[in-house]
Amino acid sequence: MITVKDLTKRYARTVAVDQISFAVEKGQIVGFLGPNGAGKTTTMRMLTCFLSPSSGTATVAGFDVLEQPLEVKRRIGYLPETPPLYPEMETAEYLTFVGKLKGLSGSDLNKRVDFACERCAISDVKKKILGKLSKGYRQRVGLAQAIIHNPEVLILDEPTAGLDPKQINETRDLIRGLAGDHTIILSTHILPEVEQTCQQVIIINKGKLVAIDSVPNLQARARGAESVLVEVAGRNGNLDLPAVQRKLEQVRGVGRVEYKTSHANRSVFEVESQKGFVRGDLARAVVEAGWDLNELRPAAMSLEEIFLQLTGNEAPADKQEIAAKGAD
Amino acid sequence: MRNVWIICRKELGSYFVSPIAYLLLTMFALIFGFFFWSALTGFVMMGMESQMRGQMFPMNLNEEIVRPLLSNVSVIGLFFIPMITMRLFAEEKRTGTIELLATSPVRDLEIILGKWLAAVILYACLLLFTALNFIFLFRYGNPDWKPLAIGYLGLLLQAGGLLAIGTFISTLTRNQIIAGAATFGVCLLLWVLEWPSAFETATWARVLAYMSVITHFESFSKGVLNTKDAIFYLTVIFVGLFLTSRSMESLRWRS
Numbered sequence: 001m002i003t004v005k006d007l008t009k010r011y012a013r014t015v016a017v018d019q020i021s022f023a024v025e026k027g028q029i030v031g032f033l034g035p036n037g038a039g040k041t042t043t044m045r046m047l048t049c050f051l052s053p054s055s056g057t058a059t060v061a062g063f064d065v066l067e068q069p070l071e072v073k074r075r076i077g078y079l080p081e082t083p084p085l086y087p088e089m090e091t092a093e094y095l096t097f098v099g100k101l102k103g104l105s106g107s108d109l110n111k112r113v114d115f116a117c118e119r120c121a122i123s124d125v126k127k128k129i130l131g132k133l134s135k136g137y138r139q140r141v142g143l144a145q146a147i148i149h150n151p152e153v154l155i156l157d158e159p160t161a162g163l164d165p166k167q168i169n170e171t172r173d174l175i176r177g178l179a180g181d182h183t184i185i186l187s188t189h190i191l192p193e194v195e196q197t198c199q200q201v202i203i204i205n206k207g208k209l210v211a212i213d214s215v216p217n218l219q220a221r222a223r224g225a226e227s228v229l230v231e232v233a234g235r236n237g238n239l240d241l242p243a244v245q246r247k248l249e250q251v252r253g254v255g256r257v258e259y260k261t262s263h264a265n266r267s268v269f270e271v272e273s274q275k276g277f278v279r280g281d282l283a284r285a286v287v288e289a290g291w292d293l294n295e296l297r298p299a300a301m302s303l304e305e306i307f308l309q310l311t312g313n314e315a316p317a318d319k320q321e322i323a324a325k326g327a328d
Numbered sequence: 329m330r331n332v333w334i335i336c337r338k339e340l341g342s343y344f345v346s347p348i349a350y351l352l353l354t355m356f357a358l359i360f361g362f363f364f365w366s367a368l369t370g371f372v373m374m375g376m377e378s379q380m381r382g383q384m385f386p387m388n389l390n391e392e393i394v395r396p397l398l399s400n401v402s403v404i405g406l407f408f409i410p411m412i413t414m415r416l417f418a419e420e421k422r423t424g425t426i427e428l429l430a431t432s433p434v435r436d437l438e439i440i441l442g443k444w445l446a447a448v449i450l451y452a453c454l455l456l457f458t459a460l461n462f463i464f465l466f467r468y469g470n471p472d473w474k475p476l477a478i479g480y481l482g483l484l485l486q487a488g489g490l491l492a493i494g495t496f497i498s499t500l501t502r503n504q505i506i507a508g509a510a511t512f513g514v515c516l517l518l519w520v521l522e523w524p525s526a527f528e529t530a531t532w533a534r535v536l537a538y539m540s541v542i543t544h545f546e547s548f549s550k551g552v553l554n555t556k557d558a559i560f561y562l563t564v565i566f567v568g569l570f571l572t573s574r575s576m577e578s579l580r581w582r583s
Contacts, residue, residue, distance in 0.1 A: 052581055080427040084425040101433075145428070
């Protein structure tokens with residue numbers, strides 16, 4: 001449905017988007033993930049023909065964004081970062097205007113306005129002035145505006161930004177509900193949002209594509225290849241580190257043992273294993289060798305850590321710990 | 329064409345929902361009313377004086393009232409045009425609604441024409457108020473209507489050109505005040521360009537005078553439809569709208 005190849009946007013001094021390539025299948029929800037300023041909005045703006053790419057190509061439903069922008073625009077519903085509302089208009093009046101702009105007319109137009117209002121739960125503010133709506137309503141009117149002409153592709157730039165938790169949930173449900181008939185690209189920097197709503201994730205950082213994968217795959221990566229942190233303490237004060245390492249390596253099913261840190265007489269090892277049930281064996285091995293087992297916990301990576309790792313930001317140690325516990 | 333009308337209707341809507349249109353209409357009506365009153369009073373006084381002296385001068389409503397008043401309107405218009413055009417694109421850029429227009433299946437030219445047309449229609453509404461005053465002339469005198477009609481045509485053409493320039497300037501910034509001030513400066517400049525020709529007959533002064541929008545209004549105010557002057561205004565409209573479309577195009581490259 002959407003094919004992007006070597007898409008690049010260069011400004012005078014900076015490269016906002018650098019040779020990004022990806023493809024999105026029909027009916028999928030794709031999460032566009034990246035820290036602020038990564039180039040998410042710029043990429044979306046190129047897909048919607050708001051900006052022209054410096055080089056590379058992008059096609060939506062088979063139409064090139066540079067060659068046939070009108071055809072592309074006809075098939076796209078776009079919710080920019082700030083909903084494009086005219087503050088002096090009433091909700092229904094605004095949706096009617098947008099519908100006309102998108103080429104609807106007559107009874108079809110009225111039907112679509114009613115449908116969009118119902119779908120986005122804004123029927124109760126139809127006669128209200130847009131400038132006086134709350135943030136949550138404004139966002140939903142923005143969404144209604146994007147789906148008014150029943151586009152094949154929906155491009156949503158941070159659809160849940162600035163909403164309260166209840167509204168966020170409602171918006172996510174709404175987006176999931178739209179998925180069947182529309183192909184959706186949504187950008188966000190909130191990770192749970194991706195886990196909850198998207199089938200595929202595209203992670204970009206500093207304009208470059210760093211990962212593109214399905215959510216289960218990324219989650220599998222996040223749960224890790226069953227990596228376990230073992231904290232061992234010597235009973236009489238000093239601990240023979242190579243001996244501990246050898247002992248741990250001898251446990252059946254263990255792949256690799258890596259020494260991490262030491263505090264006083266306690267040492268931490270990271271143990272990777274193929275199978276999931278080595279923990280009991282590890283504990284027995286440590287105790288039988290006459291050492292104390294202080295802690296045994298999974299060292300799985302959360303999606304958050306993967307994200308931080310991929311986008312090149314080192315997670316602070318305490319945060320890593322919290323994340324690891326959260327993933328347990 | 330349908331899209332032009334959709335955009336135009338929306339622009340007119342925002343003019344007339346907000347106080348802008350009413351403020352402009354009121355101010356324009358007041359100012360023109362004052363000009364009309366003083367011109368008419370002067371005319372009546374002159375008529376009475378000549379009667380008292382017993383010498384009847386030939387007096388003509390078109391020459392004594394309509395023509396100077398139309399020239400006045402063309403100058404007053406210069407002050408109102410920036411207020412009409414300053415928000416056209418600057419406002420959309422500031423609030424982000426330009427993203428809606430630019431990602432809808434509408435051509436840039438249709439957006440531009442729609443907005444420009446709305447501005448021209450609002451200006452025509454201003455002119456309508458001047459027409460209300462002129463009706464009195466027809467009620468109590470018998471001026472010739474044809475020069476008046478040509479005068480209005482000239483006013484519309486002149487405003488069309490300046491509105492196109494104002495529309496262009498509005499695409500350059502997201503700040504309405506800057507757009508308004510710059511448009512006002514350009515309008516003023518296009519007016520005073522003819523001044524040097526009063527004391528200088530060299531080619532440069534004539535070229536400057538030719539570029540002034542006021543020079544070309546003279547024939548219209550006399551009730552003469554001069555093709556050269558009409559073409560001048562049409563050229564200004566074309567250039568203004570062309571620059572606007574180039575400027576919109578460049579938005580896609582600059583962000």
